Amino acid sequence: MDFQKQPHYLGIDLGSSYTKFAVINDDGDVVNSQVLPTFGRRRERFNMAVDLMHKNYSIQKTCTSGYGRNSQKSDIQKTEIICASVGVSQSNPVHKCIIDIGGEDIKVIESGSQGEVIHFHMNDKCSAGTGAFITEIAEKAELEIGEMSDLAQASNANRTINSFCTVFAKTEILGWIFDGVPIEDIAMGIYLSITDRVCKLPIPHGLPIFLCGGVITHHPFLKQLIESKLGVEAQVASHPLYAVALGAALLARKSDSQESRK
Amino acid sequence: MPQLESQIKLKSLLKNYFSNLNGPIAWCTSAGPAEILRALGFQVYFPENHGALLGASRTAQRYIPKAHQFGYHSDVCSYLTADIGAWLMGETPLTKAYGLPAIPKPDLIVFNTNQCREVADWFSYFGREFDCPVLGVYPPRHLEKVTKADIEHVSQQFQNLIDLGEKIIGKTMDMDQLKHVLDLSKTGTQLWQNVLETARQHPAPLTFFDSCILMAPIVILRGTSECVDFYNQLLVELKSRLKTGFAAVPNEKVRIYWEGMPIWGRLRSLSDLFAENGAAVVSSTYCNSWIFDDFNSRNPIDSMASAYTKIFINRGENAKLALVKKQLTDFAVDGVIFHDSKTCFNNTNSRFGLPQRVRDEMGIDTLAIDGDLNDLRFFSDGQSKTKIETFIEQLKEKKPLLL
Ligand code: SF4
Numbered sequence: 323m324d325f326q327k328q329p330h331y332l333g334i335d336l337g338s339s340y341t342k343f344a345v346i347n348d349d350g351d352v353v354n355s356q357v358l359p360t361f362g363r364r365r366e367r368f369n370m371a372v373d374l375m376h377k378n379y380s381i382q383k384t385c386t387s388g389y390g391r392n393s394q395k396s397d398i399q400k401t402e403i404i405c406a407s408v409g410v411s412q413s414n415p416v417h418k419c420i421i422d423i424g425g426e427d428i429k430v431i432e433s434g435s436q437g438e439v440i441h442f443h444m445n446d447k448c449s450a451g452t453g454a455f456i457t458e459i460a461e462k463a464e465l466e467i468g469e470m471s472d473l474a475q476a477s478n479a480n481r482t483i484n485s486f487c488t489v490f491a492k493t494e495i496l497g498w499i500f501d502g503v504p505i506e507d508i509a510m511g512i513y514l515s516i517t518d519r520v521c522k523l524p525i526p527h528g529l530p531i532f533l534c535g536g537v538i539t540h541h542p543f544l545k546q547l548i549e550s551k552l553g554v555e556a557q558v559a560s561h562p563l564y565a566v567a568l569g570a571a572l573l574a575r576k577s578d579s580q581e582s583r584k
Numbered sequence: 585m586p587q588l589e590s591q592i593k594l595k596s597l598l599k600n601y602f603s604n605l606n607g608p609i610a611w612c613t614s615a616g617p618a619e620i621l622r623a624l625g626f627q628v629y630f631p632e633n634h635g636a637l638l639g640a641s642r643t644a645q646r647y648i649p650k651a652h653q654f655g656y657h658s659d660v661c662s663y664l665t666a667d668i669g670a671w672l673m674g675e676t677p678l679t680k681a682y683g684l685p686a687i688p689k690p691d692l693i694v695f696n697t698n699q700c701r702e703v704a705d706w707f708s709y710f711g712r713e714f715d716c717p718v719l720g721v722y723p724p725r726h727l728e729k730v731t732k733a734d735i736e737h738v739s740q741q742f743q744n745l746i747d748l749g750e751k752i753i754g755k756t757m758d759m760d761q762l763k764h765v766l767d768l769s770k771t772g773t774q775l776w777q778n779v780l781e782t783a784r785q786h787p788a789p790l791t792f793f794d795s796c797i798l799m800a801p802i803v804i805l806r807g808t809s810e811c812v813d814f815y816n817q818l819l820v821e822l823k824s825r826l827k828t829g830f831a832a833v834p835n836e837k838v839r840i841y842w843e844g845m846p847i848w849g850r851l852r853s854l855s856d857l858f859a860e861n862g863a864a865v866v867s868s869t870y871c872n873s874w875i876f877d878d879f880n881s882r883n884p885i886d887s888m889a890s891a892y893t894k895i896f897i898n899r900g901e902n903a904k905l906a907l908v909k910k911q912l913t914d915f916a917v918d919g920v921i922f923h924d925s926k927t928c929f930n931n932t933n934s935r936f937g938l939p940q941r942v943r944d945e946m947g948i949d950t951l952a953i954d955g956d957l958n959d960l961r962f963f964s965d966g967q968s969k970t971k972i973e974t975f976i977e978q979l980k981e982k983k984p985l986l987l
Contacts, residue, residue, distance in 0.1 A: 389966050403974040427967070439978040441949065444971055 330379035331578065333409075333570025334372075335402060336360055336390030339425035339453060340536060343371060344567035345379055346575065350412060353379070355564045360390065368394075385574035387566050398577050402566045403431055403442050409569030410532050410559045411437035419529040421520060421548070421556075422565070423537035425453040430523045437569070443524050450486050451519030453537045456512060459483070462492045463499060463508045470509045471543035479507035483515040491515070517547040531556040534565035590818040594800065597814055601805060602682040605629055608691045608753060611710070613703050615873065615895050616696040616721065617742055617888055619769050619807045623762035624749040629688050630804050631706065634678070635663025638670060639848030639958035641677045648959055661702040662927040662958035668709060690714055692752050694745060696721040698898045700930040717752065719745055723893045728900035730893050738889035763881040765807040766888065770879040775815035776802040777875045782822040783866040784915050787831035789822050792842045792865035793855035794832065802874040837862035838979045841912055843869050843938075844923030845931045845957040850965075857969060861976040867915040869896055869908065870931070897930055904933060905941055912948055919979045921972070922952040926962035951975040 328348060335342040337360060345354040354375065361368045375381060386396040387405040406422050411433060417440075420431040428451055432440040445451070460467055481503075485491045498508055516537070525531070531554060538544055539562045549556050559565050610626035612618050618628045638644040644662060647669030652658055654672060656665050670676055671687070678684040693716050695707040704720055711718035721741045724734045750756050779798070782789050790798070798818065805811035840858070842865045847854065858865055878891035896907055912920065920942055922934035929935075939950035953971055955963040 389970070401970045401974040401977070403970065404977055438981055439974060441943075442971075442974060442978070444967065 327380050329382045331571045331574040332375055332381045332384040333405070333567040333574060334384065334386045334394065334396070335405065335566035335570060336386060336388040336393065337425055338389055341368060342564050342567040343375065344564045344571045345375055346568065346571040350572060350575065352561060352564065352568060355561065355567065357563060383574040383578045385570040387570040397574060400570060400573050403429055404439055405566040405569030405573065406534060407431050407433040407439045407569065408437035408572050409565035410534060411435065412568065412572060413560050414532060417529060418532055419526050420532050420534060422535040423452060423520065424535045427452055428520060428523065430525055432526050432529065445523070450488060451516045455488050456516065456537065456541070458488050459491055459495055459512050462495050465505065465509055467540060471541050473506045473509040474513050474543050477506035477510035479510045481507065481511050482518055483511055513541065513544055513547055516544060517551050520548055521551045525552065532559045534559040534562040536563055539563040588818065588821050590798065590814065590821055593814065593817065594798065597810060598800060599682055602678055602684060605688040609688045610692040610694055611690045611707065613695045613699065614803050615698055615892055616694055617745065617892060619762065619765045619888060620742060620745055621694065621749065622807045623765045624757050625753050626692065631667055632663055633800070633804050634687060635667050635958065636848050637677050638666040640851065642849045643677055644849065644958040645960060647673060659927055661706070662956055664702055664706040666958050667706065690716045692716065692749060693718040696723065696892060698723050698892055698895055717748065719748055721745065723898065725898060726900050727898060728903050730890060734893055735886055735889045738893050739885045742885050742889055762884050766879055766881045766884050768809060768812055769807040769876070770881070772802055772806055772811040772815060773874060773876045773879065775812065775819055778819055779815055779822060780867065780871055782826055785826050786916065787833065787836035788864045788866045789825035789830050789832055791832045791855065792868045792871060793851050795871040796846045796851055799871055799874060833859045833862065833864040835862050836864045838918050838976055839916055840865045841867050841915065841917045841920045842923065843908065843920055843933055845925045845928055846870060847923065847955045847963060848958055849960050850963065857972060861973060863976045867911050867917065872911070873897065901936055901938065905938060908942060909946060912946055917948060919975060920948060920950045922950060924952050924954050926954065926956045927959055928957055949979060
């Protein structure tokens with residue numbers, strides 16, 4: 323039997339910056355994943371991607387997640403916190419802490435071995451320490467996002483951005499540039515200040531830590547900094563960018579099997 | 585939920601109240617000694633009620649920036665900034681709702697800092713605007729225990745208020761009248777408590793969001809027979825709901841306690857959000873704040889001093905924890921939402937570790953959401969929805985999510 327005709331499930335994570343798609347088969351294996359900038363008013367690319375997945379796979383159910391979860395027609399909608407917890411639990415069925423650093427927020431999730439959310443914390447009000455923060459500051463410092471991790475690794479500096487506010491932080495970086503601070507140290511400074519923000523969140527003690535989200539995907543060096551600041555080992559979740567989309571797909575599969583049991 | 589008869593009655597009751605604000609008028613804080621003012625012969629007007637109206641009608645957003653321009657910081661109480669902003673712009677929602685040309689002109693302004701110091705600044709501003717006498721009651725604050733000395737301190741200030749009120753009204757206060765008013769207050773507040781306690785039943789016949797509207801009489805008509813009649817009727821209606829097992833939230837699966845101020849401009853959408861997710865907000869610190877157990881007409885001044893000094897907002901962290909714990913048990917609550925209100929530090933209890941203590945001591949999950957009573961710039965619909973939906977799911981699914 324053509325494997326594509328077997329039942330598949332689609333999870334869509336409509337995040338503040340990017341939309342991530344994950345298609346899983348009935349065994350829960352990811353068979354397709356992709357990422358697009360989250361649409362503004364133009365939905366063509368999004369619609370094309372969804373159409374293509376329906377063409378290529380026999381999608382039984384779709385679950386949307388993320389800020390835009392209610393903006394699309396889907397079978398079920400679940401928050402990104404629930405989906406991250408389920409997504410990361412697939413390969414890590416243990417009591418754990420998930421730190422999801424996204425475009426506009428950071429979430430700390432205490433997650434049970436079966437994917438249940440035990441407790442969570444989500445930063446509000448301000449984008450400090452998130453992907454949007456990095457993008458804005460890096461732009462001011464004329465840093466390429468893709469090069470930041472390599473640059474920071476070459477730095478021994480221990481200087482962080484003081485300001486909590488993205489606008490003030492940009493001014494602070496401008497000061498660094500005027501002072502002739504080397505570019506590696508600027509990259510390091512941005513990472514250190516993110517690490518600071520992350521480590522100030524209420525992270526439960528004694529649990530294995532899993533990192534996911536767009537920021538850790540594009541800035542792998544942050545893992546090392548977070549580990550040394552927290553004094554514990556952390557792992558990057560498999561499919562870190564797609565943890566929420568994967569969780570959504572798994573929940574779509576779950577709702578399908580619950581319905582067929584009825 | 586289908587409307588209660590009392591909700592319809594409330595409209596005419598409020599219209600009647602606002603249309604008759606024409607005697608000598610005293611302004612008073614919501615947990616201030618309104619009974620003394622009524623017994624002296626004043627009609628009582630409550631600026632906080634006006635602040636809540638500005639929030640609920642979402643006109644606050646237009647007025648708050650005006651107060652900022654005038655020198656009030658954006659972190660300052662958004663009842664104050666909305667109210668002063670509206671005044672500076674010469675507008676009030678009372679015009680559209682009840683045909684009042686402006687807020688009623690005070691003959692005496694009274695505040696009680698049992699809730700916050702902001703009311704002192706707010707009410708004093710209007711004292712200057714109207715060239716009106718202002719009297720502040722300054723009780724001891726943040727008390728774990730309320731002692732005899734604390735009560736005497738407040739009673740003395742109530743006595744000063746009576747002296748000043750008598751001068752303004754031009755006659756001495758009739759003690760029997762004060763006792764009568766206090767009896768009405770006591771009955772009103774007991775009925776209000778009975779109303780709120782109907783939500784102890786599963787499923788609850790009313791939620792916090794309904795109570796935020798139904799509470800108007802216990803704030804602005806406390807000490808009148810209209811208030812007593814209103815809650816008597818409401819209670820009859822709710823009791824009949826209890827008999828039929830009526831659910832304010834159909835399919836109630838989760839019971840929540842709301843700690844902190846309402847988000848007035850989002851009452852409806854939050855009510856819908858909780859209901860859609862099968863969660864009933866069954867009890868709250870806020871609505872409970874107008875239950876005054878200590879009122880006793882045999883000892884009117886001291887009992888009022890005690891009741892108004894013992895209010896939740898004026899208590900220390902341990903006393904607050906004990907009060908919240910009792911509610912969580914009585915109402916069989918599954919989870920607590922702490923509203924961290926940006927401009928009301930005083931009514932925000934998530935900043936000194938109370939949520940953690942509730943979790944540790946009761947094993948009940950908590951969530952803090954950021955927002956504000958009136959200033960919706962501090963509230964994110966998207967983030968709050970995500971947090972609330974996750975929290976409700978977390979409470980529901982104490983069972984595994986994965987297959
Ligand atoms: S208690 Fe809070 S909301 Fe009420 S008047 Fe004081 S600061 Fe404003």
